[in-house]
Amino acid sequence: MSVVIRGVKNAFRNWLRTLAVVLILAIGIGLSLSMLVANEAVTAKINDLKAQVGTTLSVNPAGSRDGEGGGDPLTNSQIEAINKVSHVSSVNGIADFTLLNQDSAASGNEMRLKMGVEEVKPGTTNLKSSVEPGKIGRRGNTDASGQLPANFSLPINGVGTMGKDMDGKAYNITAGRTISKDDKGYVAIVGSDLAAKNGLSVGSIFTAYDKTFTVVGIFDQGSTFVNAGLAVPLATAQELNGNSGEVRSITVTVDSVENLESVQAAIVSALGKDKVDVTANQTNVQSAIDNLKSVQQISIIAFVGALIATAVIIFLIMMMIVRERRREIGVLKAIGGSNRTIVTQFIVESLVLVLLGTIVGLGITLVSSGGIANALVDSNSSSDSAQNMQSGPSFDGGADPVRMQFGKGFASELESSASLVGQVAANVGWTTVGYGLLAAIIIAVVGSAIPAWLIAKVRPAEVLRGE
């Protein structure tokens, strides 16, 4: 019989005690693993929220949005100023223009121009819109009998860009390449629907504003409206629409969600509050993330605490067992057992108890981790929501009409951080099992080696006491 088998047998000397010890350890290990799982679940949720909220800010002229309102247009120099703000990953300026099919224009169709700060100079093109007029497109464009003019084609939206679309997203290029901030001249990327309608591919040419453009890429942004448009370099668009050096809006990408607020303030400070409006829909998300981070900290502290408690439990149990077998240790030494053999025997015994505790603890983790994670998140989010109700926006004075108009922000502010967080999905993966086993081994070795070693140092003459 080897020392290992003897250690295993010793673990089951007293079944009742083994059961009690395993249950106590299982509760400790189960609690610590549940906290680890909760931590992983909350971390995943934080990453999910960060991915959802994005890291972009919209910069518009103070007092205007989407070509409506007042104020001074944004400029290229403001793009350069924003580029110098810390934590800004990239800046994208947008200048737009509108194209009307040349045959449609020749048939007497008038182009509806945007009103406001950007006085858009319209242009003609040989392309036809890929969007069918439908009921919306027919409004204001039909004659008294309700008929559209001959050769009617809806205007085509063109965008001058430094590489990203109006929402700050990179173009999803399906053929060729995208537009970069260094591009100049008469090159364009074309939406997939517009390209299909006009038989365009990479290398094709078309005309706009009496210039000949070469298609360098085809994009698909997943939207029929956007895919019916085209994009050219920012400088080219500014040349075409006659507003040199002016941009309609600027989209700023920040390096992380945590820095959105500070970058927003820095841009306002750099460009002037009377010059720009900088908007981001991140306040509640940041609050939700802050809540989750506190849960993350609580779960880590609880994980370490439960682990230490488990180590102390096994330490005390092994101390008790070792003291109880003090005489037996003396006998083992008297008949030639080395300190190493005796310590190994107790480590094996402790390992068996802790591994059994870990197996039962994993079962407890499977059952309880989801509930624990959500209970932690709920308790934090509830207290946060309660605070928001006390200090948050009032519904009595009426909503801000501008914010209502632009759709974002107000509704989002009503959304509490709790609803943003929703349910936290806790999964017990192999990594958790691995960490659990590693922790169990460390706990078992530390918990048993110290008392075993203390006793192993005792002289074997102890065995003759009381003889």
Place this chain on the structure above:
Amino acid sequence: MLKVTKLQKRFKSGDGLVTPVKDVTFTLDTGSFAAIIGKSGSGKSTLLALLGALDRPSEGAIEVDDVNIAKLSDKKLTAYRRADIGFVFQQYNLVPNLTALENVMLPMEFAGVPGAVRRERAGKLLDQVGLEGAKQSRRPARLSGGEQQRVAIARALANKPKLILADEPTGNLDTQTGERIFKLLHDLTRTENVTIVTVTHDLSIAGKTDKTFRLSDGVLNEEKR
């Protein structure tokens, strides 16, 4: 041969210094059987612990075949106990969750004897001390006191020691069983050529050994026959 010279053991007890073993000197030939008698607290168990390398002497020498074990390191003492000493205790001190066979195999496991060899030898030793058949697979709790002491003797013989130290081996047994155990030990000195030192209160048993020593207040004197 066991040669003990001016052996002394002192230790602190309360405010004073206690000397349970004072200048003990004696010699035993290989294969002899000696008994140490004395009152309770006279230092018998302390002397036995010193002879068995369970404790270190304060002064003096214990030579087993010309090796002074008082000077050995802890590691070498462990090896000495494993290879050269066999212990038999009054309360048997068998490991309770191991069978009789496994208890006898234990010292051989410590000595690195292969599993099959130690199982065979343990079986033979148990046969030799009179514990045969199914009883070898029983745990100590299911054996009588005499049977447990037989297992303890077999365990003491496991690694073919030069010296067997027995601390009142018949103290917990009835007279008849005690005499059988004593006879068993006595026979071993002839068959195994092993030296045995036993501590006992029983003068009739002591009288049947080759030499009897009386320990009184830490001083050892040989009893004249």
